[in-house]
Amino acid sequence: AQSVTQLGSHVSVSEGALVLLRCNYSSSVPPYLFWYVQYPNQGLQLLLKYTTGATLVKGINGFEAEFKKSETSFHLTKPSAHMSDAAEYFCAVQGGSEKLVFGKGTKLTVNP
């Protein structure tokens, strides 16, 4: 069985500051890991994903995430926040099937 824990339902940063959104997962098989972003009143859009290979994954809009097996983590980072990054972010795990299991989401606020 798979599960995802996102630490912090709300994160607030200043424009230009580092963004760090935390995600820990549990999986009984080698996982595929995803980060999705949801802007207000929209569907989910893929930011990045890890399947196999390089553990540091780069995505759209300057985001990246590192798969750390020993820590069962897949934290999302961006060096410098922009106002347009304000959204809700979801971490998801896929383990041995086509089904995704989502975390409860982290709402990111970017202050000017």
Place this chain on the structure above:
Amino acid sequence: DAGITQSPRYKITETGRQVTLMCHQTWSHSYMFWYRQDLGHGLRLIYYSAAADITDKGEVPDGYVVSRSKTENFPLTLESATRSQTSVYFCASSAGQETQYFGPGTRLLVL
């Protein structure tokens, strides 16, 4: 336009009524999914389908019915709507154990 669409985008109904939410994708993806999104719960899988005429339950299937007679369509029916089914519903599709692509969602209010 290619992609995944949902209709209606907004729906208000009354307790006990039957409601059908539509989902259509143009990629010929074999897999399709229905999720509901609620505050504090993230997205939870209702039903999914691996191919036409193959469907299976997800985490929260009670009160919902699905069908998939054509690869491109995956309607979700609430047979007798309840207030607890007030939610935002998302449809998604994928080619397999790969990225899922999401529709814009349907906001359903059950009075």
